[in-house]
Amino acid sequence: EPIVLDNDNLRVFLKDSWVESVEETGQKYDYSFEVTDKKARLKSKIKVNTYGIHDAFLTPNRLNLVTSELRPGTCGRTPPSKFSQYDLSTSKRTIEIANVQDAYFSPSKRFGVMAFTFNPYEDNEFDAVGFVDLILKPVRLKWLNNRQKKINLFVFPKDDSEKIFHLDSAVGWSSDEKEMAFIVSWYRTDEITGRDYRGRYLVYVKYSNEKFLTFLRPVDFEKIGYKNGTSPWIDKVELSPKIATFFIHESKGKHKKLRLELPN
Numbered sequence: 001e002p003i004v005l006d007n008d009n010l011r012v013f014l015k016d017s018w019v020e021s022v023e024e025t026g027q028k029y030d031y032s033f034e035v036t037d038k039k040a041r042l043k044s045k046i047k048v049n050t051y052g053i054h055d056a057f058l059t060p061n062r063l064n065l066v067t068s069e070l071r072p073g074t075c076g077r078t079p080p081s082k083f084s085q086y087d088l089s090t091s092k093r094t095i096e097i098a099n100v101q102d103a104y105f106s107p108s109k110r111f112g113v114m115a116f117t118f119n120p121y122e123d124n125e126f127d128a129v130g131f132v133d134l135i136l137k138p139v140r141l142k143w144l145n146n147r148q149k150k151i152n153l154f155v156f157p158k159d160d161s162e163k164i165f166h167l168d169s170a171v172g173w174s175s176d177e178k179e180m181a182f183i184v185s186w187y188r189t190d191e192i193t194g195r196d197y198r199g200r201y202l203v204y205v206k207y208s209n210e211k212f213l214t215f216l217r218p219v220d221f222e223k224i225g226y227k228n229g230t231s232p233w234i235d236k237v238e239l240s241p242k243i244a245t246f247f248i249h250e251s252k253g254k255h256k257k258l259r260l261e262l263p264n
Contacts, residue, residue: 003033005058010088011036012063017053026071033063035088046091054081057109059134061088066103080117083132085139095139097132104171104182110135111177111207115167118148129167129184131207144205144212145184153214154184154203168200172237172244178207181237181244181262183219202244204262217263232258 003014013034022029031053033046050067057064063086070080083097102115116128128146132139143151169183185200200221206213221232236247236255242262247255 003053003056005056005063007058009038010058010061011038012056012058012088014053014056017056022051023072026073028071035063035091037088044088044091046086046088048084050082055103055105057105059085059109062086062094062134063088064109064134066100069098083112083114085134094137097130097141099127102167105134106173106177106180108177111173111180113144113167113171113180113182114141116146131205131212133210140210142210142212144214153212154201154216169234169246170237172239172246174239179239180205180207181239183234183246202260202263204244204264215263217260219260 005012031048035044052068055066081100099116101117105112112132118127129144131142166185168185171182200219201216204215233249234246238245246258
């Protein structure tokens with residue numbers, strides 16, 4: 001499908017975010033974005049070599065892209081993506097963030113929460129959760145949880161602190177977009193029985209002056225019918241004062257609402 005991005009000063013057009021040759025050859029393709037500066041009446045192009053464009057949006061004078069980094073049909077978990085930002089006044093890339101597994105941006109696209117995997121071929125591999133401020137120049141990636149760097153702003157109970165974590169839901173944002181809520185899970189495998197054990201937490205994050213306050217509360221999904229560690233598909237989260245509402249996908253167009261009090 002074509003991509004058309006428009007604001008008062010700029011228009012960005014891409015004829016096709018996915019081309020058949022990528023599927024046929026398994027090779028990357030040069031996607032060419034046409035950029036029009038409406039006031040200066042100038043046109044330029046930005047070429048991006050990748051397998052496909054997952055997401056594209058504008059922030060002031062910048063083009064933001066999430067692109068596919070594994071060829072079609074590659075085995076593994078969710079194929080990782082890459083986040084890139086381009087300065088449209090110079091057509092230069094200003095930042096590139098690799099190994100993105102999932103990305104959830106705030107409604108105004110000021111901020112984003114990203115999940116990362118550093119080994120996409122390893123089943124259940126999940127290594128980090130980061131926060132990006134897209135308005136800052138340059139964009140900054142701040143780690144909320146990163147096993148490689150031994151960073152953990154999630155204050156888990158001691159017995160859970162070393163387990164493997166997953167971002168298990170979409171992200172809900174407050175009206176000023178400086179508060180967010182989502183579900184994370186941990187799991188471990190019993191070495192004797194081989195059985196997986198899983199637990200979940202509601203995470204509530206406040207962002208102010210480039211610093212974070214994080215709060216957690218255990219969530220028991222078995223109480224609402226999810227047995228044996230199965231995980232609900234939460235594709236939407238709404239945040240209001242003191243309450244996070246999680247929309248659990250049940251079928252096309254049908255959701256179950258789960259309202260949880262925010263931890264503090």
